[in-house]
Amino acid sequence: MTRRRSAWIVAAAVCVLTGSCGSTTPQQITLTIATFGQFGYEDLLAAYRFNHPGITIRQERADQGGPYHQDLLTKLKTGQGLADIQAVEEGHLADVLAESAKFNDLARIGPREVRPERWLPWKYEAGRTKDGKLIGYGTDIGPLAMCYRKDLLQAAGLPTDPGSVKAMFATWDSYFRAGEGYVRRSKGKPWFDSAPQTFNAMVNQLPVGYLDTENHSTLETNTAIKAAWNKITAAVAQGQSAGLTAFADDENNGLRLGGFATKVCPSWMLGVIEKEAGLDNAGKWAIVDAFPDGGGNWGGSYLTVPQASAHPKEAAELAAWLTAPEQQLTAFRISGNFPSQVAALESPDLLSEQNSYFGGALFGQVFVAQARKVAKPQYKGPGDGQIQESVVAPALNSVEHGADPDAAWQQVLLGVHRIVP
Template identity: 80%
Template sequence: MRQIRRRLAFAVTVVLLVLTGGCGPGTPEQITLTLATFGQFGYEDLIPGYEFTHPGLTIRQVKTEQGGPYHEDLLAKLRSGQGLADVQAVEEGHLADVLAQSAKFADLAEIGPRDVKPGRWLEWKYEAGRSKDGKLVGYGTDIGPLAMCYRKDLLEAAGLPTDAGSVKTMFATWDSYFRTGEKYVERAKGKAWFDSAAQNFNAMVNQLPVGYLDREDHPTLETNGPLQAAWNQVTTAVRQGQSAGLTAFADDGNNGLRLGSFATKVCPSWMLGVIEEQSGPGNAGKWAITDAFPDGGGNWGGSYLTVPAASEHPAEAAALAAWLTAPEQQLHAFRVSGNFPSQVDAFTSPDLLSEMNGYFGGALSGQVFVAQARKVGKPQYKGPGDGKIQEQVIAPALKAVEGGADPGAVWQQVLTGVRRIAG
């Protein structure tokens, strides 16, 4: 039924495209715009409609399967100034490196369509696309608002409640979450509370007003009390046996999902598909999701569309990026790829609010993530190298703690590693 609804929705979208036309400036004849994306953005069905309403315009989408190689290539092209597309997608984890080179991108607030206002997006999403000098480098596409996923059967087996009210209480704060985890591992006979210390720690750090770097791009770890407290909470939980010590998205993490090796998982909107695929049909209905996340809201994931300054057709490229990030198009992308929209008007869409996930016991997942997205506060500043700090320093450090290393000694290694990357 869900696929039928999506096909009907796409048919309506195409008809509307033909009837309403485009929203950008007049397009000169025989212009080709390149659109570079990675993974699944859900734009393939939309491009023919835009071309139809813009005679003389051809859009060539260049897709890269994996985000890592895509962003390595993007940064190399920014260094050389050669080979950039007219519209370049950027994932939020790599956005800091792009914002640090804002001079190489057009200011979309200046060259974009006049009717595209900041209020189109959630405030935190819009603000995160601006550089330190105030330039709007990216139009927001999707987001990854955070909820918590959990195995009802595992909680029940450990004598813990699974009703909605009790679950929200358990997941209200990180203190209550880890306290419940301590009870769980005492009762669950070898099963862990969560999959990976790095997964939880990254979510905790991203909730803080200040992360690894301040706005002058100096490391904060030696003076950032809340970040140090998060490290202590996570590593204490590891030493209590709460972490399964797995690597998310690797073979061991996927096997852990299938085997039920842990009971809870930090769960951005896009994680539902990962859990369903890796846990397999045998675990359908065992997983649940709640619109509670420790200490409020958070975000993990999402992207932006940017227009490099090197584009020969910046106004037309900005018009295309603006159209692709309008609520109607982002709802279509959600229907075909599951990418959760960041546009305020999309949050009242019946399509989004009625989205039901059978694998998670019929949860109204659209409503869950709308509620979670609205809880996110101001965007945390992320300086250049923030992604490297998470991937090259924090993740291996927490893996070492999961392997039995002393958290205090590892913390000193973290300080050294962060100084090496950030200076």
């Protein structure tokens, strides 16, 4: 199917769903929308243009999120070059919230029918400032489940049926206890891929993370983070971590060669596993609707409207439309980005989605269940992502290579105070 015909079909469907069949605007305007990676918006934007002849839309899409967000922060400082709609990934949201004066309050300029109830509560709340200003409309989410290699667990004499696996993954204590048994039974094979990835998921579940709401470090007083550090480093000492680098060649090789048995699995990770593990491992991976100590989220984005936009009302209308349940389901079918809207999560189409690579798992049901387990969003102040990526991850890498955990923890404390008070 050609892109033009695909866009026409989407436009026709939107016309039926919304009743917006060829509406016009008073004047011809151009809106720019800046995104990164795969949002699945190309055909949707063509459909919106079809139904709004007075609007021209130009999409600026970066391949990588890291350079995109660095460029966004630079543009915010100068006030130049910003798009009418800027996508922001949740890992960088704290830096944008710190510049809230440079963004429109979507609760004020957006369509009146867009209510907080459209989104899961935690997704909506994470897009607001401390004083209640709504900076972004939520797009996708990355609810966390657990993925595991059935063949590797079976070879180690561990159960592979969902009920037994859910019991193993019920808490971090039970998860690491099962990992200790796996390493012993498999004669030294790793249980999980990476200490930093696993620890990041553990910290994101906590009520308070690296920073408090005044943007001060909590590391000296946050006993829950220190307890998580002790658990993950103890698991490393037992040989449970493969010591691989996230999204690098060594982790991809580990996926292909069976280098570890379990993996923290946000919804978008299924596509990564299928791509990197390859056809030879189809049916060996499984997914279960469980995550140690409850739910969690890793990933997802927001659409913001900078104050620099020449057409903020029209930009907010487009952003609201793109994040409506119908459009989020369309984006999900195109890109695999999991919806954050309540109505979309109740869609029979989503709930019946299967993944043949993972043995026909009803992955729509799995991740809807996991998304509903996520509690109040953890506050993340400016520097939170830098702490994880530049301080904590290298320290855990050093432990994986033989460093003393207590000495590595002291390096974490020193590193954090170079970033925040």
